[in-house]
Amino acid sequence: MPELPEVEVVRRGLAEHVVGRRVSEVAVLHPRAIRRHLPGAHDLVARLTGRTVTAARRRGKYLWLETDSSDAVLAHLGMSGQLLVSDRGSAAQKHLRARLVFADAGPELRFVDQRTFGGLSVEQMRGDPDRLPAPIAHIARDPMDPRFDLDVAVSAIRRRRTELKRALLDQTLVSGIGNIYADEALWRARLHGARPTATLSRAAVRGVLSAASEVMTEALAQGGTSFDALYVNVNGNSGYFDRSLNVYGQADRPCARCGSSIRREPFMNRSSYSCPTCQPRPRG
DNA sequence: ACATCCACCTGCTCGC
DNA sequence: TGCGAGCAGGTGGATG
Incomplete structure (x- = not known):
């Protein structure tokens, strides 16, 4: 889970x-x-x-x-x-x-x-x-921690020389975000995960982190995301945020914002999902 | 020091 | 019906 x-x-x-x-x-x-x-x-x-x-x-x-x-x-x-x-x-x-x-x-x-x-x-x-x-002393605060500091997380991410999605998944920069919520946050922020962190403004990084916080809060209110019986609460029940996902697992379905077909791309032996129109790939 | 990537597992689905 | 390939929500340790 x-x-x-x-x-x-x-x-x-x-x-x-x-x-x-x-x-x-x-x-x-x-x-x-x-x-x-x-x-x-x-x-x-x-x-x-x-x-x-x-x-x-x-x-x-x-x-x-x-x-x-x-x-x-x-x-x-x-x-x-x-x-x-x-x-x-x-x-x-x-x-x-x-x-x-x-x-x-x-x-x-x-x-x-x-x-x-x-x-x-x-x-x-x-x-x-x-x-x-x-x-777990090396694990950064997560966005639901009362002492989470958005500016600290923004700085940590921008200091990293890497792509944005990799930084979002790095638990020493900000914790709690995994493959589903990284893709959902990037979609909300209209950013492609391959954008280099070093070229992003503070406002852009703040935007994607705020989106991550929002999407995870919404998911929590729905009992979490579950595609099958593997992901359940202590009583064995599934959450239903899967119905609210905009990109993750939505390959070839229309983007809720613009109607373009959601694309799936290989990423670290897994997959990333994004909208080709709302989230253009960086050049290079 | 820092960024990248793959091994660690089981089970399910898909195409041949 | 079988069989191999590919895929799955994560992470630490090895490697460069």
């Missing part, structure tokens, strides 16, 4: 269903799911068992559960990860990778991940005011 709105939907589900509960049992069912936890599965289980979850937090596409110790459970969903609140003892999902059972009789928290690009680890919290888990 990848980009910011989808991860925020999950965070809210964790805040509602998991915060305040004490972990009584942890099971790791696939070693790859905890590969970022270098001390290994036994250590992860030992550090988590008996802890009470005190908060569910997020930065960009990372989320974590704070506990009543200085440890937090850091999670990244990768391309296909899910955190599901499932009835205790109910049938295992096909790609169930880890399970947290709680001391009360309520539902379990399950990490399910088809492609295993995601994972869990237990991390020390940093002491600074942001209280980030140590491994």
